[in-house]
Amino acid sequence: MREHIMQLAINKAWQYQGLTYPNPAVGAVIIYQDRVIALQAHQKAGTSHAEVLALIEAFETLSAQTIDFDRFDAHKAHHFLQNLPKGFFAECSIYITLEPCSHVGKTPSCASLLELLQLKKVVIALKDPIDGHSGGIQRLQKAGVEVEVGVMQKEAQELLEPFLIWQKRAFVLFKLAQTTNGRIGGGYLSSQESLTHVHQMREVCDRLVIGGATVRHDRPTLDCRFSKGKAPNILIYSQQKSFDQEIPLFQIQNREVEVSSNLDFLEKPSFIIIEGGEGMLNTMQTKIDWYLTYQTPKLSTNPLGYSINRELSFLHVNNKGVDMMIWSK
Amino acid sequence: MREHIMQLAINKAWQYQGLTYPNPAVGAVIIYQDRVIALQAHQKAGTSHAEVLALIEAFETLSAQTIDFDRFDAHKAHHFLQNLPKGFFAECSIYITLEPCSHVGKTPSCASLLELLQLKKVVIALKDPIDGHSGGIQRLQKAGVEVEVGVMQKEAQELLEPFLIWQKRAFVLFKLAQTTNGRIGGGYLSSQESLTHVHQMREVCDRLVIGGATVRHDRPTLDCRFSKGKAPNILIYSQQKSFDQEIPLFQIQNREVEVSSNLDFLEKPSFIIIEGGEGMLNTMQTKIDWYLTYQTPKLSTNPLGYSINRELSFLHVNNKGVDMMIWSK
Numbered sequence: 001m002r003e004h005i006m007q008l009a010i011n012k013a014w015q016y017q018g019l020t021y022p023n024p025a026v027g028a029v030i031i032y033q034d035r036v037i038a039l040q041a042h043q044k045a046g047t048s049h050a051e052v053l054a055l056i057e058a059f060e061t062l063s064a065q066t067i068d069f070d071r072f073d074a075h076k077a078h079h080f081l082q083n084l085p086k087g088f089f090a091e092c093s094i095y096i097t098l099e100p101c102s103h104v105g106k107t108p109s110c111a112s113l114l115e116l117l118q119l120k121k122v123v124i125a126l127k128d129p130i131d132g133h134s135g136g137i138q139r140l141q142k143a144g145v146e147v148e149v150g151v152m153q154k155e156a157q158e159l160l161e162p163f164l165i166w167q168k169r170a171f172v173l174f175k176l177a178q179t180t181n182g183r184i185g186g187g188y189l190s191s192q193e194s195l196t197h198v199h200q201m202r203e204v205c206d207r208l209v210i211g212g213a214t215v216r217h218d219r220p221t222l223d224c225r226f227s228k229g230k231a232p233n234i235l236i237y238s239q240q241k242s243f244d245q246e247i248p249l250f251q252i253q254n255r256e257v258e259v260s261s262n263l264d265f266l267e268k269p270s271f272i273i274i275e276g277g278e279g280m281l282n283t284m285q286t287k288i289d290w291y292l293t294y295q296t297p298k299l300s301t302n303p304l305g306y307s308i309n310r311e312l313s314f315l316h317v318n319n320k321g322v323d324m325m326i327w328s329k
Numbered sequence: 330m331r332e333h334i335m336q337l338a339i340n341k342a343w344q345y346q347g348l349t350y351p352n353p354a355v356g357a358v359i360i361y362q363d364r365v366i367a368l369q370a371h372q373k374a375g376t377s378h379a380e381v382l383a384l385i386e387a388f389e390t391l392s393a394q395t396i397d398f399d400r401f402d403a404h405k406a407h408h409f410l411q412n413l414p415k416g417f418f419a420e421c422s423i424y425i426t427l428e429p430c431s432h433v434g435k436t437p438s439c440a441s442l443l444e445l446l447q448l449k450k451v452v453i454a455l456k457d458p459i460d461g462h463s464g465g466i467q468r469l470q471k472a473g474v475e476v477e478v479g480v481m482q483k484e485a486q487e488l489l490e491p492f493l494i495w496q497k498r499a500f501v502l503f504k505l506a507q508t509t510n511g512r513i514g515g516g517y518l519s520s521q522e523s524l525t526h527v528h529q530m531r532e533v534c535d536r537l538v539i540g541g542a543t544v545r546h547d548r549p550t551l552d553c554r555f556s557k558g559k560a561p562n563i564l565i566y567s568q569q570k571s572f573d574q575e576i577p578l579f580q581i582q583n584r585e586v587e588v589s590s591n592l593d594f595l596e597k598p599s600f601i602i603i604e605g606g607e608g609m610l611n612t613m614q615t616k617i618d619w620y621l622t623y624q625t626p627k628l629s630t631n632p633l634g635y636s637i638n639r640e641l642s643f644l645h646v647n648n649k650g651v652d653m654m655i656w657s658k
Contacts, residue, residue, distance in 0.1 A: 001360075001363055001364040001365045004333070004337060004365055008333060031330075031363070033363075034330055034360070034362075034363045035330040036330045036333055178510070178511070179511070180511070180622065180641060180655070180657070181507070181511040181634060181635055181636070181637075182507070182508070182509070182510040182511020182512065182634060183511065183634075281628075293509065297640070297641035297642050297643050297657055298639065298640055298641060299610075299635070299636075299637045299638065299639040299641065300636070300637075300638060301636040301637060301638050302636075303636070305510060305511060305512075305634055306510055306628070307510070307628075307629070307630040307631075307632070308510075308628045308629075308630060309627075309628065309629060309630050310627065310628040311626070311627055312509060312626035312627060312628065313626050313651060314626050314648070314651070314653055317646050317653065319643070322642060322643070324643055324646065324655075326509070328509070328626055
């Protein structure tokens with residue numbers, strides 16, 4: 001059962017993979033008696049962590065009340081939880097995919113919150129592997145909380161991989177949208193959910209890389225209108241510097257567009273998304289860490305596919321509306 | 330939590346979708362205190378049902394013993410369970426994706442077994458929709474067992490769809506193996522698990538349909554060597570009746586091979602698998618109920634793809650070794 005519950009937390013965290021940049025994707029489940037009373041994930045850097053969102057949801061379920069403040073405001077959420085009657089969560093266990101943070105960053109420390117709330121048990125998939133980040137487990141144990149570490153550790157490690165990469169250099173994600181028979185370039189995505197997700201991902205990345213040929217041919221906008229966010233800075237990967245400035249991507253306010261064939265910037269810790277087809281796949285293949293393939297439930301007669309030899313491994317599949325999102329590397 | 334537990338049972342049942350023909354795919358979970366102590370599915374017609382396999386596994390977990398008879402022998406398994414000390418499962422709940430059978434067929438009735446064993450609670454996703462099959466719920470309720478019906482009913486209904494179709498006419502499954510960029514015909518499947526699964530599916534179907542052009546070009550064997558089973562009967566769909574009898578599929582013992590372009594046999598209740606590429610997809614498109622796409626984690630430069638316009642919906646995805654199996658319709 002511990003594994004099944006942790007799997008729920010891991011699956012939930014995968015829904016926000018990448019979107020939490022520069023934070024890691026983390027999920028949390030709270031169990032009361034034999035019920036899952038909360039299932040949450042960290043959604044966006046600077047907002048409440050997974051544990052905090054789960055505790056708020058657990059409070060709402062147990063008290064049959066709804067909180068009236070912004071739950072994503074970590075300071076408000078911590079303050080609220082710290083002031084609940086002592087022992088409110090005494091019969092609850094929490095499952096977390098990563099050791100709760102013991103340091104105070106943009107948000108208060110989750111370990112000290114859990115120490116105060118004294119849940120029955122804290123189950124953690126993975127110790128925080130970053131130097132100076134760990135200490136949460138020790139802190140809880142010192143405070144007499146029962147802590148179990150290592151449930152679904154391998155799966156939690158895979159979930160954390162982008163975070164570990166973007167500490168050191170660019171994490172490079174190649175994004176592709178295709179039909180089930182592998183046709184691309186037709187604006188195929190069937191669900192508004194996946195379109196919105198593409199725009200959310202663009203919004204958080206440091207730079208969106210696109211090939212010069214695609215820019216000339218497709219004349220894209222590459223903004224974040226579906227998520228109502230700031231359009232990403234663009235690197236047009238091209239030897240040839242001249243582009244028609246009427247192409248929509250040049251018309252967007254508050255965005256930088258650079259035309260270059262220099263990839264040295266990939267050495268810098270960052271999150272880079274490449275959008276493109278066969279050409280960019282071939283050009284960038286040694287630079288790509290992971291692929292995110294949106295696969296739509298359509299078969300198409302569009303002749304445009306992509307040809308490249310590459311062995312992958314599937315990391316995670318989840319639904320986005322009627323489409324599916326395949327994470328692979 | 331009820332939904333999460335039932336989802337485990339549903340996912341387990343999907344692993345044997347089709348393989349249970351002519352029986353339905355059914356899954357079962359047993360909970361003791363807050364632990365999943367058994368997770369099983371019906372695997373093959375004529376062998377123990379999901380509930381029985383789960384009860385045997387639960388016995389093994391609770392008693393820390395291993396049974397020494399064939400658990401798939403339904404008569405032995407029922408006999409064993411009926412003779413356990415009264416109240417052995419009194420603290421257990423069982424979750425089942427389909428109402429337990431109340432009639433005695435090739436195997437004894439599961440409803441009467443559950444009536445005898447008096448579990449704490451029986452949770453059922455879906456009432457058996459077949460006339461004359463239901464009655465299990467009523468029987469349990471009369472015996473004073475707490476029964477809850479309707480948890481994850483929609484998902485359980487989808488799981489049951491092939492079974493409902495093959496009661497009335499042929500259930501037609503189109504099988505396809507492809508790379509992630511939609512290339513076919515290269516013998517791509519990366520895992521022995523998916524190859525074995527293909528052969529297990531062939532073994533249970535009533536007839537394997539294949540196009541004449543594929544037979545001439547690929548000279549296939551179409552046997553079940555990986556599952557060590559009897560090779561399926563073949564219908565070569567072709568107007569032209571003459572084939573080189575040296576093609577391996579004609580060399581297999583104990584199989585019928587028919588060459589025909591008459592599809593009237595699809596009106597008969599049965600389970601038909603079509604293997605093929607673009608040609609058969611186009612020819613058979615109005616006859617296909619579901620697709621089973623084995624997608625392997627490879628990108629390939631093989632030019633052979635398949636072009637057809639078709640809107641699908643994804644039903645279920647599961648892993649088979651490193652590959653994934655996508656059920657769609």
